Amino acid sequence: MMLSLSSGAMVDVDAAHLIMRARHRRRRLVLGSAIALLACAAVISISVGATGVSIGALPRVLLGSDVAIASQDRLVLLDIRLPRTLLAALVGAMLAVAGAMMQGLFRNPLADPGLIGVSSGAALAAVTVIVLGHGIARDVVSMLGIHALPIAAFVGGVAVTGILVLISRAREGISISGLLLAGLVIGALAQALMGLIAYVSDERELRDLTLWTMGSLAGSSWTKVMGILPFAALVLLLLPSLMRGLNGLLLGEAEAFYLGIDVERMKWLVIVATAASVGAAVAAAGIIGFVGVIVPHMVRLLVGPDHGTLLPASAVLGAALVILADIVARTVVAPAELPLGIVIALMGAPVFLHLVLRRGAHV
Amino acid sequence: MLLLFKMTWRLLLLAIFAAPVVTGPAVAADADRLSRIVSIGGDVTEILFELGAGRGIVAVDTTSQYPASDVKALKNVGYMRALSTEGVLSMSPTLIIASGGAGPPEVVAALKAAAFPFVEVNAANSPEGVVEKVRTVAHAVGRETESRALIERIEAQFANLARARGTISSPRKALFVLSYQGGRAVVAGSKTSVDAMFHLAGIVNAASEFEGFKPISPEAIITAAPDAIVIMRREGGTTAHEIASAQGFASSPAAKSGRIIEVDGSYALQFGPRAALAGTDLMRQVYPELDASAGQ
Numbered sequence: 001m002m003l004s005l006s007s008g009a010m011v012d013v014d015a016a017h018l019i020m021r022a023r024h025r026r027r028r029l030v031l032g033s034a035i036a037l038l039a040c041a042a043v044i045s046i047s048v049g050a051t052g053v054s055i056g057a058l059p060r061v062l063l064g065s066d067v068a069i070a071s072q073d074r075l076v077l078l079d080i081r082l083p084r085t086l087l088a089a090l091v092g093a094m095l096a097v098a099g100a101m102m103q104g105l106f107r108n109p110l111a112d113p114g115l116i117g118v119s120s121g122a123a124l125a126a127v128t129v130i131v132l133g134h135g136i137a138r139d140v141v142s143m144l145g146i147h148a149l150p151i152a153a154f155v156g157g158v159a160v161t162g163i164l165v166l167i168s169r170a171r172e173g174i175s176i177s178g179l180l181l182a183g184l185v186i187g188a189l190a191q192a193l194m195g196l197i198a199y200v201s202d203e204r205e206l207r208d209l210t211l212w213t214m215g216s217l218a219g220s221s222w223t224k225v226m227g228i229l230p231f232a233a234l235v236l237l238l239l240p241s242l243m244r245g246l247n248g249l250l251l252g253e254a255e256a257f258y259l260g261i262d263v264e265r266m267k268w269l270v271i272v273a274t275a276a277s278v279g280a281a282v283a284a285a286g287i288i289g290f291v292g293v294i295v296p297h298m299v300r301l302l303v304g305p306d307h308g309t310l311l312p313a314s315a316v317l318g319a320a321l322v323i324l325a326d327i328v329a330r331t332v333v334a335p336a337e338l339p340l341g342i343v344i345a346l347m348g349a350p351v352f353l354h355l356v357l358r359r360g361a362h363v
Numbered sequence: 364m365l366l367l368f369k370m371t372w373r374l375l376l377l378a379i380f381a382a383p384v385v386t387g388p389a390v391a392a393d394a395d396r397l398s399r400i401v402s403i404g405g406d407v408t409e410i411l412f413e414l415g416a417g418r419g420i421v422a423v424d425t426t427s428q429y430p431a432s433d434v435k436a437l438k439n440v441g442y443m444r445a446l447s448t449e450g451v452l453s454m455s456p457t458l459i460i461a462s463g464g465a466g467p468p469e470v471v472a473a474l475k476a477a478a479f480p481f482v483e484v485n486a487a488n489s490p491e492g493v494v495e496k497v498r499t500v501a502h503a504v505g506r507e508t509e510s511r512a513l514i515e516r517i518e519a520q521f522a523n524l525a526r527a528r529g530t531i532s533s534p535r536k537a538l539f540v541l542s543y544q545g546g547r548a549v550v551a552g553s554k555t556s557v558d559a560m561f562h563l564a565g566i567v568n569a570a571s572e573f574e575g576f577k578p579i580s581p582e583a584i585i586t587a588a589p590d591a592i593v594i595m596r597r598e599g600g601t602t603a604h605e606i607a608s609a610q611g612f613a614s615s616p617a618a619k620s621g622r623i624i625e626v627d628g629s630y631a632l633q634f635g636p637r638a639a640l641a642g643t644d645l646m647r648q649v650y651p652e653l654d655a656s657a658g659q
Contacts, residue, residue: 049453050449050450051449051455052453071478072478075477076449203575203576206576218446330450333441334453335438335454337446337450
C-alpha cells in the first residue's frame with residue numbers, strides 16, 4: 001500500500017517535470033516563431049511600397065554608385081520606409097506591452113491602456129493642439145512646428161498618469177479597482193472635453209481630428225524614431241522587475257503582499273511604464289486601438305499567463321502585427337493610404353474572434 | 364497569334380522605356396518640369412485644366428472632381444489632408460501644386476524637401492483670392508500668357524455678379540444645410556466658404572451667429588426663418604423633398620415657397636475658377652424675379 005502510493009507520487013513528479021519541460025519548449029518555440037515573423041514583416045515592409053523601389057536597391061543606395069537614381073531610392077528606402085518600419089515596430093511593441101501590463105495589474109483580460117485614461121489624456125492634448133493651434137495657442141504651437149502634436153500627446157498621457165499616481169499616493173492603499181475607477185472617470189472627462197473642442201473646431205480641424213483618431217504612420221521620420229526610443233529603453237529597463245511583480249499580482253493583491261512584493265511600488269511602476277509606452281506610441285502614430293488587447297491575449301492563449309514570456313512575446317508579436325498592418329495600409333489603395341487603426345481593427349477582429357471561439361470561453 | 368506577339372513586344376518595349384521614368388524623377392525634373400504634375404486640391408486642378416496644363420497631370424486628390432471625365436482617368440493620391448509621402452513619390456512627380464489645405468504637415472514637409480518643386484496655393488475665399496490662385500498656378504506652370512484671358516474672364520464674371528448684387532432691393536436669408544441626419548441638421552455659420560459664397564450672391568446667411576459648421580436645433584431653424592435653404596447634392600443624400608417636410612424646416616418661408624436649392628459642393632464651395640458662375644447660379648435661384656440678364 002505504502003509502496004504503491006509513493007511510486008504514484010514519483011510518477012506525478014515525473015509527469016510534472018515533463019509538463020514543465022514541454023511548456024518551456026513551447027515558450028521557446030512561440031518566442032522563436034514570433035521573432036521570425038517580426039523579421040519577415042520588417043523585410044517585407046522595407047521591400048514594398050507605392051514606388052517600385054525594392055530592397056535589392058539597398059546595396060546600390062548604400063554604395064551610392066549612380067548619384068541621380070540613388071538619391072530617389074535612398075529617400076524611399078532610408079528616409080521613408082526604414083524609419084516607418086522601425087516606428088511601426090516600436091509603436092506595436094509598446095502598445096502590446098502596455099496592454100499586457102494593464103491586464104496583469106487589473107487582473108482583467110479586457111483591461112487596456114485606454115481604460116485608465118492614459119490614451120484619452122494623450123488624445124485630448126493632441127486634439128487641443130489641432131484645434132487651438134490656429135487660435136489662442138498659435139505662438140507656442142508654431143514654435144514647436146510639426147513636433148507640437150507628438151509632444152502634446154505625450155504630455156497629455158503623462159499628465160493623466162501623474163493624476164493617477166497622486167490619487168494612489170494621497171489615499172495610501174487605494175485598491176486597484178479604485179484606481180481603475182479613477183482612471184475611467186478621468187478618461188470620460190477627457191472624452192467630454194474632446195467633444196467640446198470638436199464642437200468649436202472648424203471643418204478642416206474636424207477632418208484632421210477625425211483622421212488623427214484613426215491612427216497613421218504616414219508622418220514617420222527619423223526624428224520621431226529618435227523621440228520614441230528613450231521611452232522604449234525606459235520600459236525595457238523596467239521590464240525584469242515588472243515581470244516578477246506582475247506574476248506575483250496574478251495571485252491577488254493580498255497574496256502578492258505576503259509573497260514580499262511591494263504592491264504600492266508595483267502599481268505606480270506599471271502606471272509609469274504604461275504612460276511612457278502609450279504616451280510615446282500615441283504621440284508617434286495617433287490612436288491605434290486593439291493591439292493592446294489582442295496581442296497579449298493571443299500570446300496568453302499560446303503560452304499561458306507567465307509574464308516572463310508574456311511581456312517579451314507580446315512586444316515581438318505587437319511589433320510584427322503593426323508592421324504587417326501598416327504594409328496593408330500603405331499598399332492596398334496606393335498611391336493613397338488607409339488609416340492604420342482601421343486596418344488593424346479590420347484584420348485583428350476576425351483573427352481574435354477565431355482564436356477565442358476555438359479555445360472556448362476560458363480566456 | 365501575330366497580334367499576341369506584337370502586344371507582348373509592345374509591352375516589353377514599354378517596360379524597358381517606362382522603367383527609368385519610374386525610378387528617376389530627379390533626372391526627368393531637369394528635362395521637363397511639366398510632364399508629371401501632381402495636383403492636390405479641386406481648385407488647383409480646375410485651374411490647371413483651364414490653363415491647358417491638364418495633360419501634364421498624372422495624379423490628383425479626392426477633392427478634385429472637375430472636369431469629371433478627365434479627372435476620373437487620373438491616378439488618385441487620396442484625401443488631401445491624409446497624403447502619403449511614398450504614395451505621392453510613386454507618381455514620380457516633376458512638380459507638385461497643392462492647395463494650402465494639403466496635409467498632414469510631416470508629409471508636406473517631406474515632399475517640400477524632395478528634389479522637385481512644391482508650389483503651395485493659398486488664398487482667401489474671395490474674387491481677389493480666386494485671381495491670386497490662378498496667378499500662382501500659372502506662374503508655376505509657365506502659362507502666364509494663357510492666364511491673362513482666364514483672369515479677365517473671371518474678373519468680368521465677378522464684376523457682373525457684383526452689378527447684379529447691387530440690384531437686389533430686399534436681401535433674402537438662406538440657410539446652408541451640410542447634412543441632415545436623424546433629425547439633426549448641421550448648418551454653415553460665418554467664416555465658412557458657404558458664408559463667403561452667400562455674400563457674393565447677395566444672400567444673407569441665416570446662421571451667422573456662430574463660426575464654422577455646427578448642429579442646430581429645430582427651434583433655432585424656426586427662429587432663423589430662412590427664405591431659402593441650400594443643401595449639398597449627394598448620391599443617396601438628403602433630398603430637397605425630405606428637408607421640406609423635416610421638423611423646423613417645414614414651417615420656414617423657404618419650404619412654403621419651395622425655395623430649396625441643391626448645389627454641387629465642388630462647384631459651389633471650392634472657390635475655383637467657376638466661383639463667379641456658381642455665385643450667379645445661386646443668386647438666380649434665390650432671386651428668380653431678378654432681371655434674366657443679371658450676372659451675364
